[in-house]
Amino acid sequence: MLNEKWFLESVENDIDGLAEIQKRICVSMEQLEIEGKYEKKEAAVKHHFEYVRVAIKLLTEDLGLYGVNDHLRDLLKMLRVIAEPAPYLKVFIPVIREKNEEWCDVIEKENDILVNRIQKLELKISKKNSHLSIDQKNMNNKDVPDQPQLETPPSLTVPPTNSQGNLEQVENSLVTSVPEMNFEINGQDSLEDLRQKFFMNLEKSLHQQNQQFTKCFFDGEATYLQSDNDLSNYKIVKNGYEFETQVKDFETIFLVESTEGLKMTVPKIDFDNLSEYVGKPDEKQTMIDCTRKRVQKEFSPPEFVERKSMMLHLRKFFDSKLEEISKKLENTEVSEEMKNDLNLEKKKIEERVQKLPKHDKYLIVSMAGSFCNVHIDFSATSVFYHVIVGKKIFYVAERTEENFEIYRKYEENRLTIETWIGKDLKDEWERIEINAGQTAFIPAGFLHMVFTPENSIVIGGNFLQEEFLKSHFKLTRFEDELVRREIQRKEEAFQDFWNAIFCYVKNIFIPKVKNDGYPLTVETTDRISLFINELENGGKAEWYSLTEKEEILQNLRSLTSTSTSHIDSLKRPTPSNSETNDDDESILSKKQKLCESSQS
Ligand SMILES: [Fe+2]
Structure with a gap:
């Protein structure tokens, strides 16, 4: 029986040698199909999977050792071609499905996981590559302006007065700066040594100046922050149709590449017309303002959120009640006394609607360099997050009891603690890059931090779900306690x-x-x-x-x-x-x- 060890011994850790093996797998699978020897399918598919697994492993190691180069990029592209359409599986699956559906489901799921891991590796490479090209350009290093905004989600953060100048300045300084870590790099340092230094440096700068922390974060995050552990906190899907097929119990994070099929209406906002949505740059904004009419009117959440959000159900319920009352009021046969009662009832419902929590639709405008420290969204709400302009980088950690306990300890001591939670969880972080046009769906309770590398406009919403009630109650009780002890503000x-x-x-x-x-x-x-x-x-x-x-x-x-x-x-x-x-x-x-x- 073949296994990973066998593959590694055969190719002596040489990624190129693997290509020959894949060719042979391909030929034998085709042969099995011609001869109708489907009973040998398991061995053939196992060969294929082992090949993909070993190839991912070797490519990841090569990336760590030699960085990005054209050869690595070509090999990864080839691997994606082999794995994504899974031609070998397509030969077998339809024939086998009639006899053994369960087997086919397992195989398809396994293939999805591998394709997902290849996609993540591609994202990692593209990010590293962009750093490399910046480095090679050797552009002037400009200082990051004072105090990039810290973002408090969900929030409406707007650029400061004289915004445009500041935005450009921050953006330019971040995009064109030469990666320059504020720690000494010794030629003998392993990747793990450099990671340690990176985390220590971040922790050191956390309580000093925001700009130092942000710069260190920006320069090193893609290389050092993400854990090398085999994490699988998120799945990439092409569009809303794929999302709806795969979301099931919404147990994992989804990154949806296109809005097609999400049934979401996205307002046409950009930096040129932003003031029409949020007011003029010199107009004071509240941190949480979900009542801006134009945003409300032109923005509807994805159909999945409409289906799941407890508060949206409540809102719809009251809307239909109000509609019902309006119809009754139009009825000329209704007595005056009844009309008075109806009007009273209408007023009562309108007041209630006004008071309903409004976290299901928000707009975030963030400057390049904004950073939102590690947190769980309030009341462990689920969240959807669509980037209209710019880019957001999320780092997420799994929802384990251990991780939550670390978070609890930090939150309880957040006013005095000197260390950085991000460092304590350093083996847990998985990087998710959300580019313009993409939408992330994050289920309840994931620890995360968010970095904004470019000026960005995002729409999103936090929502309670019956499926995650336990988490909602647990975190709300914890937050109530933090508010009572004046560690956390009520508004958060x-x-x-x-x-x-x-x-x-x-x-x-x-x-x-x-x-x-x-x-x-x-x-x-x-x-x-x-x-x-x-x-x-x-x-x-x-x-x-x-x-x-x-x-x-x-x-x-x-x-x-x-x-x-x-x-x-x-x-x-x-x-x-x-x-x-x-x-x-x-x-x-x-x-x-x-x-x-x-x-x-
Ligand atoms: Fe958040």
């Missing part, structure tokens, strides 16, 4: 989280469970229990009185007791008639029903 947290959750449970979750019918799925039962446990000890939720909150909880509890005796539930009134199915229109609905019955 998800606004009105507990209010929004009570509101969601009352208006969306409970009616949905009732409409879905019984018996309940395990997933739904788990969510009900989680809501009960968390809301019983919920944080501040002043939208509802104590009695109203208890009523919501009681309705939640009744869902589980009903699920255990679902036969009884069949006799229950339908949700629309149920007293426990109150929504924010409940009083009016009851009044109307009384009125209707008295009329009849």
Whole structure:
């Protein structure tokens, strides 16, 4: 049986020698197909996979040892051609699928993983290459202007007054500077030694001047920051159609190369018309301003987000309620008394809509050199992130308990701690470059830091998902505690989280469970229990009185007791008639029903 060791011994770590092996694999696979010897498929496919795996490994090593050169680039291109269309698999898969679908699924998945790793290696090479060409140009090293903006997500960060001059200055200085690490490089240093020095240098400059940290980060990140561990926190897909096919439980990060199929509307913003969207450069902006009408009007999130976002569901619910009321108000047969009630109800809903958290649509304008330090997005929200102009570089670390504990320790001591969390997690970082036109989808709870190498305009949104409730509650409780201890500002947290959750449970979750019918799925039962446990000890939720909150909880509890005796539930009134199915229109609905019955 062949394995990686065999391949390595055969080619003596010589990447060129591998090409000959691949040729032989190709011939034998074609031969098997001609002869119809599909039973030998496993050995043939295994050969192919081993070849791709070893080739990736050798190319990665060569990259570390010799840097980028044309030969390396050609070999990688060849590998991509061999792996991506997977001609060898295409020969077998359709024939085998009829007999063994499971086997085909596994094989296709394995191939996807390998193609993904090749794509990442290409990205790494392109970045290293751009550094190399800058180096070769030997351009003048200009100083980075004072204090590049630190970006607080999700935020509306705008360039300072006299913005254009500053933007160009920062951009030029970053793009044309000669990579110059502020540490001594010894000829004998291994790549790992240089990484150590890079991290130590970053840590040292963290508490000194922002510009020093940013410059060190910019110059060294592509070479030293990314871990060499075999990480697979993200997948690259071509477009929205591929994303929808592969997203499944949204367990990993996705980088979508084109907006096609995402069903998202992107406003046509650039640096020339930016003021039309965010106001004039000298106009003061708040950090979080999600109400700019033009952005709101011209920007709609991807369909996936519309489907998953709890807050968007809530917003749609209230919108339809308002539409319903408007229609009733237009009805000339409605009595004056009823009209007054309808208007009161309308006002109440409008006030509620106004208060709903607005994190699902935002615009970020960042100067080149902006850096957002390691964090988890507030309340462990999921996020989508579309780059309209410029480029963003994310470094992400996996969602493990260990990583979270490191983060917890840092956050709790963030005002006094001297060390840099990025260094503690140095073996965890995976680099994701998001270029103009691309969209990243990041599920709940990933630790990340963001660097902006070019002036950038981004649209995006943070959203809560029922699938990630556990993470949302866990991080919100942690953040509430940080706010209570005055370590974190209230504005940095998800606004009105507990209010929004009570509101969601009352208006969306409970009616949905009732409409879905019984018996309940395990997933739904788990969510009900989680809501009960968390809301019983919920944080501040002043939208509802104590009695109203208890009523919501009681309705939640009744869902589980009903699920255990679902036969009884069949006799229950339908949700629309149920007293426990109150929504924010409940009083009016009851009044109307009384009125209707008295009329009849
Ligand atoms: Fe973030």
